[in-house]
Structure formats: C-alpha cells, structure tokens
Amino acid sequence: KVVETAKKYGMRIIGPNGLGVFDNYSGVDTQFVPELKEYSGKMLLATPRPKPGNILFGSQSGALGIAILDALYGANIGIAKFVSYGNKVDVDETDMLLWAYKDPKIDVIMLYIEGIKQAGRHFVEVGNEVSKKKPIVVLKGGRTAAGARAAASHTGSLAGDYRMYEAAFKKMGAIVCETLDEFIDTVKAFSMQPPARGYRITIITDGGGAGLLATDASERYGLEVNPPSDTLMNELKKGIEMGKLVPFSTFSNPIDVTGSATDESFVYTLRAVLNDENTDCVMIIGLHHVPGVTDRLPEKLLETIKSCGTYKPVVFCDVGGAEYALKFRDKFENAGIPAYPTPERAAAVLKKLADYGVWLVNQGEYDNYLKTWISKRG
Structure with a gap:
C-alpha cells in the first residue's frame, strides 16, 4: 500500500x-x-x-x-x-x-x-x-x-x-x-588510477625479498611478470652509466634498485618503465627504511607519472606500521597514488584494474574511457 x-x-x-x-x-x-x-x-x-x-x-x-x-x-x-x-x-x-x-x-x-x-x-x-x-x-x-x-x-x-x-x-x-x-x-x-590495458606488470623495488613476494603474488593472481624487453633493459643499463642506478642493481623483473637506492633511482626507473610498450601496470615497492629514500618521493613520482603522459596504473607499497610508514603511505595517497602495506594487497588491486581494462578493450571502449578519465583529472 x-x-x-x-x-x-x-x-x-x-x-x-x-x-x-x-x-x-x-x-x-x-x-x-x-x-x-x-x-x-x-x-x-x-x-x-x-x-x-x-x-x-x-x-x-x-x-x-x-x-x-x-x-x-x-x-x-x-x-x-x-x-x-x-x-x-x-x-x-x-x-x-x-x-x-x-x-x-x-x-x-x-x-x-x-x-x-x-x-x-x-x-x-x-x-x-x-x-x-x-x-x-x-x-x-x-x-x-x-x-x-x-x-x-x-x-x-x-x-x-x-x-x-x-x-x-x-x-x-x-x-x-x-x-x-x-x-x-x-x-x-x-x-x-586508470585501468590497465593488459596484464603485464613491472615491479620496481628497493628490497629483494619484498620484490619476490610481489612476483609470487602477481603470478598467483593472474598478472604476467615477464622479463624486461631489450628496449627497457638498455634504458636501465643507461641508468647505471648515468649514475642514476648502482652497478649491482638487478633487472630481471622485479627491477631491484637495491638498498642503495635514492629518490632519483626510483624516478629514473619509473620513467623508463612507463615508457615501455611491454608494461601495462606498475607496482613500486619503496621501503622507507632505505637511507637514500626521502619523504619527497611521492611528489617526485607523481611528477614523473604526469610528465610521461602514458596513463598506466601505478600502485605503491611500503611495509611497516610505525609513524613514518603511515605518513609515507598517506602522502602517496594524497598525491593520487594508492598505497598498500603489503605486496600481496598491491598485486590484488592491480589484477582488478587489469580485469576491468581488458573488459573495456574487449568492448571497444578502453580509449573512450581513458579519454574521459584524463579530462576529469586535468
């Protein structure tokens, strides 16, 4: 009634x-x-x-x-x-x-x-x-x-x-x-973040163990963790020659910039990865405990993402529960980069972003969606 x-x-x-x-x-x-x-x-x-x-x-x-x-x-x-x-x-x-x-x-x-x-x-x-x-x-x-x-x-x-x-x-x-x-x-x-066009993930880390956990989780969820392309490998080797990356960095994917990394190590590597045609989505593991990583990393990475103009989803991971870790992750999110306390949770959301992006591709709607996404975010 x-x-x-x-x-x-x-x-x-x-x-x-x-x-x-x-x-x-x-x-x-x-x-x-x-x-x-x-x-x-x-x-x-x-x-x-x-x-x-x-x-x-x-x-x-x-x-x-x-x-x-x-x-x-x-x-x-x-x-x-x-x-x-x-x-x-x-x-x-x-x-x-x-x-x-x-x-x-x-x-x-x-x-x-x-x-x-x-x-x-x-x-x-x-x-x-x-x-x-x-x-x-x-x-x-x-x-x-x-x-x-x-x-x-x-x-x-x-x-x-x-x-x-x-x-x-x-x-x-x-x-x-x-x-x-x-x-x-x-x-x-x-x-x-925007959806990913495919399932190919590149992982950047300053901690080898965390990178391994991210790799395992990514494959378990259905993401593709492929070795770097020749083009990306050449760019990373150039980073060593330029002094942006230390000589003992490893590039198998995960790309391990090691505990000797600085903010510039992450910036250089992210730029190379975003410009790589064989990468659909990116996980950055920036353990704040590394001496060369500063609290200005979120702003630097955001500027790198904007200047590349490739619009691939990027998520961040920093493991820790003390005051610095909490503030560090908050700062990334205030910059528009979702941050998670474990590699597994970061991998899970990238798989969801890829699932949706692939669905849009199959519907013939991905480019239209991305165009709208970009226009709403300036």
Whole structure:
C-alpha cells in the first residue's frame, strides 16, 4: 500500500530496513545512528562520514554499510553518496546504477549486495552499459549455502547460486571482490588510477625479498611478470652509466634498485618503465627504511607519472606500521597514488584494474574511457 501510494504521487521509496542516505555535496544526511558515542566517560567519534570523493556506495545491509563508511573514513577514502537501501520495495541496485551513470561527481560505484529479487536480466543489461563509463565494484554476501540462509532472514533476499551471480557480474564488467578488505582496497585504487590495458606488470623495488613476494603474488593472481624487453633493459643499463642506478642493481623483473637506492633511482626507473610498450601496470615497492629514500618521493613520482603522459596504473607499497610508514603511505595517497602495506594487497588491486581494462578493450571502449578519465583529472 505504501508503494502504491508513493507511485500515485510520483514519489520513490528507499528501504525499508535501511539506515538512510548521505550526500557529501548536498549535505543531505538521514542516517539515524549517532556520530558520537561514550567511551570511558568521553564522547568519541563512532560513526564518521568520509570526506568528499568520487564514489557512490550502495549497501543492502545498513549496519555493514555504516561500518564500511567508518572503514573508508579510517582509510582516508572519500565518497560522494551513500545509500542504505535495505529490503528495496522500490529503489534497487538498478536505480542506483542509473543514478550514478548520470551524476558527474561519481566515477566509481561500489555495491554490497545480498540478493537481487527480480529483473536480474535488466540489472545486467544496465550494468553492462554503465560499466563502459564507470567501474562497478561488487561484494556479494551469501555466497555459501549457510550464507544464503542468513541473507534470507536478514533482508529477505534470495541469495541464489553464487556462481550464477558471479557470472552475471563479470558479464556486465563488474569487478567482483571476495573479502571486505579487498572491497575497500579495490575501490581506493579505482578512485585514483586508470585501468590497465593488459596484464603485464613491472615491479620496481628497493628490497629483494619484498620484490619476490610481489612476483609470487602477481603470478598467483593472474598478472604476467615477464622479463624486461631489450628496449627497457638498455634504458636501465643507461641508468647505471648515468649514475642514476648502482652497478649491482638487478633487472630481471622485479627491477631491484637495491638498498642503495635514492629518490632519483626510483624516478629514473619509473620513467623508463612507463615508457615501455611491454608494461601495462606498475607496482613500486619503496621501503622507507632505505637511507637514500626521502619523504619527497611521492611528489617526485607523481611528477614523473604526469610528465610521461602514458596513463598506466601505478600502485605503491611500503611495509611497516610505525609513524613514518603511515605518513609515507598517506602522502602517496594524497598525491593520487594508492598505497598498500603489503605486496600481496598491491598485486590484488592491480589484477582488478587489469580485469576491468581488458573488459573495456574487449568492448571497444578502453580509449573512450581513458579519454574521459584524463579530462576529469586535468
């Protein structure tokens, strides 16, 4: 009856069984969970709103939705809008895709979905068109038999066979995540970097062991870790002659600039790698513990990326949990380069960026997407 009445007067309904909506740009905020909560006699921030950004986040679960908002806040990831759509008697995932498609402030769509009640084919058809312009990152709850039962009691969703959902998501170009950490890591990368045209990764590192872990993870996820081309090898050898790289650097991929590296070692190597036609994406492992690496490395690498004009995705990794590591990774992200505390997490997001880029290539849309991406970022 509520739906019938709303339709009669041209109104839309979000919910029920949701926690409201939040728009960082209009100021609309109907979430009813208090931002502050008492802890040991003090009022602490408990339900924060992330900073303004370019992500639409739709969640079928209200409680998980605001928990993810909290995680996005902690990871310094900005969003444009959040919708907790619950049991979706009216507004559903397809509506949000269409909304995001038209909104110039939204570049990335992230969806937590438990089940699609009806019009699944229409959702895939719309998603296929939206994905040509904006990446859709999906986390599906209720993938197992027990999880499906829980979803039915939680939001009344018929979770169905996860393999069918996964096939449908991939058909429409959506990026499917398996864990909450992967969900957040992936949207961070997509909000900052372009997709990769292919799966060929080049790894630059100042630590041999970290480079080996990155290599193993990259191959395990499905990236191609190939030896450097003759052209790239010649450029790297030239770097030794010019004094940019030490003579005992190794170039097998990973390119190990060693613990004697300086900021200029990374700058020279990154420029050579970005200009290499056989590289689709780049992982930089810059362990800050190396004496010659300074806190100015993020700005120098960003300037290198901009001056090359090749628009290949670059992610950064620095392992550590002390104050310097935290500030170092934050500085990279403020420069628009997503940073991760382990090589495995960096490799996982590069695979997602490559999956999406290859899908765009197969749709004949990669060049159009990249042109729009470049225009929005100046």
